[in-house]
Amino acid sequence: MTDYTGSGPYCYANSLVMSLPDAVAGPAPSPALVETLTGSPFGVQLLGGTVPLFDPYGWDPEIGLDDAVALLGFRCDRTSGGSADEAMARLRTACARGPVLVGPVDMGLLLYHPGTPWSPSAGGNDHYVVALAADGDTVLLHDPHGHPYATLPAGEFLASWRAEAVEYTAEPYVMRAGFERVRTVTAEEAVRAALPGAVAWLAVRTDLPVPPGTVGGAEALERLADRAAAGLDAGVRELLADFAVRVGARRLADASAYVRRAGLDRAAAVLQEQARLVGAVQYPLVRGDGAALAAVLRRLAPTYGRLREVLAAG
Numbered sequence: 569m570t571d572y573t574g575s576g577p578y579c580y581a582n583s584l585v586m587s588l589p590d591a592v593a594g595p596a597p598s599p600a601l602v603e604t605l606t607g608s609p610f611g612v613q614l615l616g617g618t619v620p621l622f623d624p625y626g627w628d629p630e631i632g633l634d635d636a637v638a639l640l641g642f643r644c645d646r647t648s649g650g651s652a653d654e655a656m657a658r659l660r661t662a663c664a665r666g667p668v669l670v671g672p673v674d675m676g677l678l679l680y681h682p683g684t685p686w687s688p689s690a691g692g693n694d695h696y697v698v699a700l701a702a703d704g705d706t707v708l709l710h711d712p713h714g715h716p717y718a719t720l721p722a723g724e725f726l727a728s729w730r731a732e733a734v735e736y737t738a739e740p741y742v743m744r745a746g747f748e749r750v751r752t753v754t755a756e757e758a759v760r761a762a763l764p765g766a767v768a769w770l771a772v773r774t775d776l777p778v779p780p781g782t783v784g785g786a787e788a789l790e791r792l793a794d795r796a797a798a799g800l801d802a803g804v805r806e807l808l809a810d811f812a813v814r815v816g817a818r819r820l821a822d823a824s825a826y827v828r829r830a831g832l833d834r835a836a837a838v839l840q841e842q843a844r845l846v847g848a849v850q851y852p853l854v855r856g857d858g859a860a861l862a863a864v865l866r867r868l869a870p871t872y873g874r875l876r877e878v879l880a881a882g
Contacts, residue, residue, distance in 0.1 A: 589666065612785065612816075633669075659699055662699075669745070675695035816846045
């Protein structure tokens with residue numbers, strides 16, 4: 569099976585890779601490896617009972633980034649909070665030492681994105697970027713959503729960085745800086761070390777807060793299938809078509825590749841099957857064929873239990 573290479577909404581994975589120091593022992597990790605190590609491929613949830621996401625029940629990018637950094641053998645300084653002036657002072661100091669992983673930010677308030685300059689919207693669409701410099705009244709960024717060397721006035725950047733509408737963080741001005749390697753691990757070693765966490769995610773962890781009504785795993789997909797058969801509302805259909813299916817299929821494909829390289833062929837085969845099924849959602853979704861969409865989701869539902877079983881078996 570040919571591994572996927574191409575574009576996709578991998579903002580925090582790409583941003584982490586850009587933030588790691590140049591002088592690393594061995595090649596820099598790929599965004600595909602980072603995404604796998606975050607745990608994001610190992611589950612599915614219906615957030616609040618309404619928002620479908622192809623990531624685990626209770627998972628969010630902040631949890632995933634912390635896990636990936638540690639599994640890759642790095643450490644960093646994570647800071648947050650304070651006033652806008654304090655946050656900008658921290659950012660200036662950190663940028664003087666190297667790139668800074670900034671986020672979550674509110675993507676709708678990054679006003680260099682096409683479509684936003686005249687109608688900014690704090691919609692809560694989370695995003696991650698890399699700050700390169702914060703000199704004077706301007707912040708210089710690498711935005712992995714296709715905008716190298718983007719610039720924003722400091723005040724506008726702070727409005728996005730405050731991330732008031734991003735539901736999974738209660739902290740404004742989150743950033744990670746000062747990355748350094750504390751141990752050397754291979755990609756295969758990192759993936760194998762991540763497997764207990766993957767099994768825990770697939771078992772539907774209950775130790776993390778979730779919005780009321782959230783369901784995970786097969787139950788989430790069965791409920792989504794029922795809604796698809798009855799007709800999805802426009803907001804859910806847009807979320808799935810523009811983001812959730814694209815990132816979900818890619819996560820699973822990348823996880824399949826790295827799990828296979830770690831020698832777990834049975835688990836890799838299940839992940840590959842999942843990737844193909846999630847990818848197959850896109851056509852009936854865009855065409856508005858609710859019956860076909862529901863059928864694919866119902867085929868996908870039992871695969872998460874199978875994946876947990878084969879990963880737990882090692």
